[in-house]
Amino acid sequence: MTWLTEWAAYLPQMMSGLSVSLLIAGVSIVAGYPLGLILSVMVSAKNTALRTLALAVVEVGRGAPALVILYLFYYGLPKFGIAFESITAACLALIWNSAAYSSEIMRAGIQSVGRGQLEASNALGLSQAHTFWRVIMPQGMRSAIPGLMGVAIQMFQGTSLAYAIAVPELMKSAYNIGSQDFNYLQIFTLAGLCYAAISMPATWITVFFEKRLARHA
């Protein structure tokens, strides 16, 4: 009971942190997915330079830990005279992350569209652009949906890393409250529950979509 009353007292402070977390996650998704789409198209481009550049962006975004990219933006770039506010650095790092992951998922989605669709469009005399945007993309993106939802959840959880560069997100609020009264167990449990309260239902919805798509495949 005491835990519940304390949690109720801490919750308003945590909510301001949670709104920052949701903002960063939202930005990284809204900016990351279109970038991911561009990257996924660039990766299959005929121009070698373009393809190599896109591949490098994707491989670093997926292969290097998010924390490293975060530090690179926040501590590294100022040494070149490019300084960001901590929240901007966090957004940029997670945009890179979400663009890299989503581009791979979208590429797989586009590749999963049967060749017959392409041949049929050709036979019907549809233009290349029309084939891509109206035939391949809608089908490819449909099968990419569960994967993209998974990335969104991953990005929301990834916002917790912004704690490391003192962004006032959920984890930072929790730490601040905890260091006042040293009741870390209660406060980090509450923080974990806040994250889980969003991630768990989101995961269940993703699984639901996956099952529905599998049924119609």
Place this chain on the structure above:
Amino acid sequence: MDAFSAVLQGLPMTIVLTLSAFAIGIVGAVPLALGLSSSNILVGLASRLFVDLVRGVPIIVWLFLLKFGIQIGTFKFNPVGAAIVGLGVVSVAYLAEIYRGGLQAVPRGQGEAAHALGLTRGTTFYGVMVPQAFRIVSPSIATYLTGLLKDSSIASTIIVAEMVFQSQSFARQHPTIEGILPYILVGILYIVLSLPVAYLSRRLDSRMRKAVYA
């Protein structure tokens, strides 16, 4: 000391964290995967809730909970212990989900055929289902291992002296342009380290395919 040797100083700790947590996950996920595929609804639901809860909470929260929140009598986790246990618990949940998917992907006929041949339930499970499931999930396990390698970097936030922590402290001591180097080097090093895992997984996969289909 140059940036590269500074980063390399953290390499053993990164490997210790990754492999210890991976070992906990590989073993601990077995009973949990059985729980997930249990026909007992209560056991199934409890396992599902545990897996989703563990995966729904970011790793940094687990690490802080263990490092700062746990005190039983005089016992407190040291940073390395908290990192290994935290990363270990998370990998138990992720690997259990991977195992469950693999067991589910083995065609039902295999179990039925084993039953028809009069094999015991134990033999059916360990001799027929598990080997096939393992072949199905080995690429996913390798992917997870490379993910875990990257996640071990989060231990730097509870002051474990792994690669990211070392690159941080080097950067702090070198406020010049040189200070950006360790971040670039450590990023490249993570990518390079995950290459052999991907290579080994591909080899293992193709060898097992031969063993099954030849």
